[in-house]
Amino acid sequence: MKIVVTGFGPFGGEKINPSWEAVKALPNEIGGAEIIKHMLPVTFNGVRKMIPELIVKERPDAVILTGQAGGRSNITVERVAINVMDSAMPDNEGYTPEDEPVFEDAPVAYFATIPVKTIVKALREAKIPAVVSNTAGTYVCNAAMFTALHTIEVSGMTTKAGFIHVPFSHEQALDKPRPSMALETIREGLEIAIRTVIGDLTKND
Numbered sequence: 001m002k003i004v005v006t007g008f009g010p011f012g013g014e015k016i017n018p019s020w021e022a023v024k025a026l027p028n029e030i031g032g033a034e035i036i037k038h039m040l041p042v043t044f045n046g047v048r049k050m051i052p053e054l055i056v057k058e059r060p061d062a063v064i065l066t067g068q069a070g071g072r073s074n075i076t077v078e079r080v081a082i083n084v085m086d087s088a089m090p091d092n093e094g095y096t097p098e099d100e101p102v103f104e105d106a107p108v109a110y111f112a113t114i115p116v117k118t119i120v121k122a123l124r125e126a127k128i129p130a131v132v133s134n135t136a137g138t139y140v141c142n143a144a145m146f147t148a149l150h151t152i153e154v155s156g157m158t159t160k161a162g163f164i165h166v167p168f169s170h171e172q173a174l175d176k177p178r179p180s181m182a183l184e185t186i187r188e189g190l191e192i193a194i195r196t197v198i199g200d201l202t203k204n205d
């Protein structure tokens with residue numbers, strides 16, 4: 001089994017992005033599945049080019065995308081990605097789309113195909129604050145999730161895909177008081193999420 005896990009690089013003036021820091025620290029194998037880690041750039045055009053290339057090249061069983069959701073205090077498992085790019089803040093290439101589709105001629109939205117509620121339950125059982133989120137926003141993370149699900153749909157693949165947002169790390173909250181979580185807890189949370197996805201993929205074997 002092969003699982004692609006991505007995190008993002010820093011954006012918005014931050015020195016790190018806790019999503020990539022946590023993904024980087026994951027083992028290369030979890031529960032017998034090969035874990036392929038990639039850092040994505042915080043650019044609308046970058047994710048729309050790189051994610052399809054990655055999925056078509058690796059043909060993974062699952063794709064778990066992760067990103068920073070500053071201001072959230074829980075790990076949030078996203079339910080849905082919408083076909084909109086609308087941002088108040090420029091991406092890392094200076095692009096600020098307004099009311100644009102991620103892809104023309106694509107559906108208005110896709111639901112995550114990873115087991116969102118089962119992942120939240122598993123995280124909470126491990127005493128890690130987690131909730132379902134019903135919006136991944138309209139910035140690069142939503143575009144990344146939409147791109148993954150659309151790529152899988154149009155290529156007729158059975159790959160499962162979803163997005164997990166993580167809070168700021170404690171390091172990021174030292175100077176500016178804001179909700180934060182230990183990087184090790186975020187890493188552990190992602191490992192639990194991956195194990196849950198593997199469990200879901202193998203349950204009918």
Ligand code: PCA
Pocket residue numbers: 008011017019042066067068069136137138139140141142
């Ligand atoms: N979070 C941003 C983009 C990259 C990231 O880590 C978002 O939520 O859209």
